[in-house]
Amino acid sequence: MKALLLLSLLLVDCRNITPPADTATVYICDSRGSKRYHLSPNCKGLRTCSHRVVKLSLKEAKSRGKTLCGWEK
Ligand SMILES: [Zn+2]
Incomplete structure (x- = not known):
């Protein structure tokens, strides 16, 4: 079951996601050089x-100065 979920997540094309609300969940890379946020954890x-x-x-990501990743515009 877990493997199936992972597989379905891998099939998500992050370019086809519509702009989310500020309360939406986004993903960031927890490193100093990271300036982007991602709508898909598999981007x-x-x-x-x-x-x-x-x-x-998303609100928190923006408050940290993150911008939407280039793959997801
Ligand atoms: Zn991305």
């Missing part, structure tokens, strides 16, 4: 993250 942009991936609200 190409997050695959290069060598640190922990952190889940937070």
